[in-house]
Amino acid sequence: MTENGNSAARAGAAAVADDGPKKTVKLNIFRGTEEDGKEVEYEVELAEGMVVLDAVLKIQAEQEDDLAVRWNCKAAHCGSCSAEINGKPKLLCKSRVEEYEGQEIHVQPLHAFPIIKDLVSDVSWNYEVSKGIKPFTSDEQAPFTMYEEDVERLYEPKKCIECFMCQDVCHVLRTHNKHEEFAGPRFFVRNQWLEMHPMDNQDRLEDVKEKDGVGLCNITKCCTEVCPVGIKITDNSIIPLKERVADEYYDPAKWLMRKIRGRKSMTNREAEAAKNGN
Amino acid sequence: MQATFEKVRLGNRHLEEGVQALSSVAAAWKKLPWWVEPFTVAGVLIAFGIYSTAVIVFAGGQYEQYISPFFSFTATMDTPAWAPAFITAPMLLLWIPLGFRATCYYYRKAYYRAFFWDPPACQASAQTKEPRSAENYRGERALFVLNNVHRYFLYASFFVIAFLWYEAFRTVFTYDAGVQIAVGSLLWFANIILVSAYTFSCHSFRHLIGGNMNCYSCVKGGGARRKTYNFVSRLNAKHPQWAWYSLFSLLFTDIYLRLIAAGTIQDYVLISFGG
C-alpha cells in the first residue's frame, strides 16, 4: 500500500510541476512504538503558511497511510495534536513550519506518557486524575448572583484546553515518574479555579497536599513556558495553591487563629461574610 | 466596574509594549543552547555571594551620608559581646533579606534549575541531564518544605524596607547640615524602589493581600482589597525581573559607595541647598 501512496504522491506532484520546482521541507518523524521506534525522514512540498500538522497530514495522505497522529479541530481550540517538536511540547496545528527555517525538524510524541504508536501517546492517566478531583459543588441554587470582580481571575485557568503539554514537560512526571503521587500542572489549574470559586463549598486543600502532591512541584515553571493558551500555571495556579496549603498546614499563626476562632463548614461566600461580620 | 477593568487593561498595554521591545532580546536568549541559562544564573549568584560575604566580613559600610544597603541599620553598630568572633554587625540583620530571597518562589526556581539541575531547563535533552534518580526526588516535600516559611521572612522584610527608605532619605542630608541631591542619592532611591517592588510583588504578599479570598464583594472593604490584589498581581507578573534588578541595584549601590570612599570617582552633586 505504501507503494500505492507513493505513486499517488508522485502523480500529485507531477500535476503541479508546471510552474517550476516547488519548495519542500524535510521532517524527521518518530515512527513505531515505545519498544521499537525510530525517526524517519520525510520530504513534503511546502505550502504558504503551512503548519507542522499540515505537513504530517500530507505525509499521511500521500506517503504513509498508517502514520498515527491525533488531531481534531486544527484551530488550537481542542488540544488534541500535542507532540514534541525539537524536544519541546507544541500544538502541531499552531506551529508554523517557517518558524523552523534553517533548523532540522524533529517531531516526537509526548514522552511523559506511554507511547502507543508514532505521534500518539496514551494520555488516559490524565482522565483518571481528573476523576479523582472533587467536582464543583454549591449549596446555592443557580442562577447565581456572582460578580465579575469576584470571578475575573477564574477565566484564566478555565481557558485550559487539556493538551497535556504541561504534564508532558513537567519533570516530576517526565523524569521522576511520580504519576502515582502527583497530579501534574493541569490539575492544579483545575483545583485552583475550584478552590477560588466563590460559590463552591468543597475543601480540596488536603487532597491538593496529600493526593495531588503539590509539594512535589518545585515551581521550575516549565509548564508555564509551554502552555499554548498562556495560562501562567506556576504563578497563578500552583503558587496560590501552595500558599493556601501553607495557611492550612505550615503556618503556626494561622493554626493558632483557627484554634481560637474554630472552623465552620459553609460555602466560601458564607465563610467570608461571617469572617468579616457581614 | 467595566471602566476600571478597561483601565487595568490599558495599563497592561503600555507594559506590554515595553515588554515587546525586550522580546527580541528574549528571543535571541532563547535561541542559545539550554545550558547557558543555568550556568549564567549559577555564575551570577555565586559571584554575588562571594562579593557580599567579602564586604560584610572585611569592609565597613558607611561613607559620609551614604550607608551601604548591606549595612543597613547596622553600619554604626558594634558586634554584641556575646557573639562569636566571625559574626560581624551586618549579619545581625542580613539574615532577613537572605532568608527572604532564599525562600522566594522565584529564586527557588532559579536555584533548583541552576544548582540542582532539577531540571536545568525544559527541553527534552536538558531534562535527561537531571542528576537525581527518579526515586530520590522529593521536590518540596522533604528538606525544602522549609521554604514554606517564606511569609515570615516577608513580614520581617517590612522592617528592612523601612530602614532602607529611611537611609535613602538620609542621603539627601549632608554631614554639614546641607541638603543636596547627588547621583548617589538617585542610586539609593532607585535601589529602594527596586527592592520595594521586589518585596511587594512577592507571591506570599499577593496571597496575603487578596489571593486567600474567594469573594471580594462579600466583605466590607473588599473592593479595595481586590484593587490592591490586582495591582500586586501586575507587579507579581514581573517578580523575576524585580528579583534581578534589585539584586543588581544592591550591588551597584554598594560598589558606588566604595568607589567614592576610595576617591576613584566623585559623587556628582546635581542640586544643593545651604550647608
Next chain:
Amino acid sequence: METNGSRNRENFEVREHDVLIIGAGGAGMRAAVEAAGKGLSVGIVTKSLLGKAHTVMAEGGMAAAIGNVDPEDSWRQHFIDTMKGGKFINNWRMAEIHAKESPDRAYELEQWGALFNRTPEGKISQRPFGAHTYRRLAHVGDRTGLELIRTMQEKVLATDTKVYMETTVTKLLQDASGRVVGALAYTRENGKFIHYKAKAVVMATGGWGRIFKVTSNSWEGTGDGAILAYDIGAEMVDMEMVQFHPTGMVWPPGVRGLLVTEGVRGEGGVLKNSEGKRYMGDYDPERMELSSRDVVARANFSEVQAGRGSEHGGVYLDITHLGYEGIMQKLPTMHEQFLKLADVDIAKEPMEVFPTIHYTMGGIKVEPEHCATTVPGLFAAGECSGGLHGANRLGGNSLSDLLVFGRRAGIGAVEYVEQNTHGTDIPEADVQTEIRRVLDPMERTKSDKDESPYLLQSELQDVMMEHANLVRDEDALKEGLGKILAIKDRVPNVKVGGNRLFNPGWHTAQDIKYLVQVSELIVRCAIERKEKRGSQWRLDHDELVDEYGSINFITKKGPQGEVEIERREIPPMPGHLSELLDESAKGAKV
C-alpha cells in the same frame, strides 16, 4: 470476554450497559448525565479523547431567553426568531421546547461549575447575535463551547458513566424484531472489537462538514451517526440543509475554512468589499451584519462573485474599532488565531473571510418530546438529528440544542429501558460478519483496483465543493450525483497498509462510506427542493416557493438499498404558536 474459536473467528469483548451513548459532545454527555442520574448503567463511546468533540469549537455563545440584558426577551420571541431563521420548515414543537427550556439548561450549567461572563448586577451576561431580536447569548469570551464541554466532561466524570475513548462504532445491532440492542465498535488504539449490548442507544455524533474541503469542522465530522441510523432504516429529515457560516478564514491555504466567530459581528464587526463599501445594506438594511447566516453568507459570496473580493478571494471583516483592549477582552481567541496562523493583527487590519461549511441542519428525524428516532430503541440528539433548525440555524442555538435535547434523549432512553424488558443478545454470526467487513480494507490482498481512503475522501470533497456548494442548480447537482455514485462504487476498493495499531488509514477507510452516503442524500434532496430557502440556494429557482414552505423532505433507505425520498407535509401548528408567528408577521414584538 469471549474466547477464540475457529480460524475466521475474531476475538471480541462484550460490554453491557442499559444505555449506550455514541458521541461525547455536549448532547451525548448531557444524555449520559441524565441517564446515569437515574441510576442506569451508561456507556459513552467517542472517536476522540474526552473533551475534544466539536462542541469545543463553538465560540459565540449559548442562546437562552433569560432576559438578563434585555428584560423584554421571552421564550416566545426566541421561538419566533428560531422559526423565522429556519424559514418555517422547522419542527415547531422542537422549536417551542428549545426556546422554553434553554434558560434552565444555562442555569444548570452554572450549577455544575460553568462560568459565564457577568452583567454588572452579577447575572449571566448576554451578547447580541445574528437574527436574535434581543441580546440573548450567554457566553464566556469567545470560548463558550470549551466552557460547556469541560463542564459537562467534569460532570460526566463525577458519575458512574463508563467512557470508552477513541473507540469507533461501525454498526448498530438489531434484534429479530428490528429494535436496536447494541452496537459493534473497535478501539482505535489497537483495533480490538467490542460488542456493546444495550437496551437503548442514543446517537449524538454531530454533523458531516467533512464532506466539503473548505470546512470549519474537525476530522470527526464524517456523519457516522446519521448513516449508522440511516442504514438500519431510520428516517432522515431535510438533508439538503447544510449551513455555510458567512465568515471562515481564507488565507493561508492550510487554515482555509477555519471559523471566524459570529461574535466578531456581534461585537460590531463590519463587512466591507474591496472598494471599501459596507455592503450589507444592499442585502439586509435592517439587520446589516447581524442578519441570519444564510443571508450574510450569500452576500459575502455575491460580492466576491461580482469581482469585489479581497486579495485571496474573500471579503473584509473589520473589528479594528474595538481596539486592542476591547479585542483582548471580547475576542482574544480570534486575535491569537489570526496573529499566529495568518500574521494578521486584527486590532490593526481587517480579516479576510469567506463562507465555510459549518453545520448540518438536516439529520435523523426525531420525535420532539424524547428524541426517539423511527427505529425502536434508537434516540438521537444534537447536530446529527434534524428538525429544530429548519432551513437555517441561528448562531447560539446549537449549544442550547445540545443540552435541551441531549437531556430529553436521556430521559427518553431511560423511560424506554424502564418500559422494556427485552434481551440484548444477537447471533454471533452477525458480529463476525461485521468484523470481517471492517477488517477487509486491511486484510484483503492487494490488487490494481485499490484506492487510497485519503484520496477518495479528497475527491469526494472536491465534488461536493463543485456541485453542492453555497449556490446550486439542477444540472450541476445531477452531474455531482453521478460523480458521487461513481465514487460510491469505488468505496469497496479502499485498501490500507499497516496493522491494527492506531492506524489512521484504516480509520479513514471506515469514514469514507458515511461521507459518500451522506453526500448522496444531500444532493438528492437538494435536487428536489427547487427554491431558495435558508441554506438551500438554487440559482435556477432563485426565490422562496410557498409550496415548499410546508414540507420536509424525508429520506429513508429503501428495500434495495436505494434512497427513498418523501415529501411530507408539516403538521399544522397549534393555535398558541401560530398566533405568535402571525403577530410577529404584523410587526409586533412578543
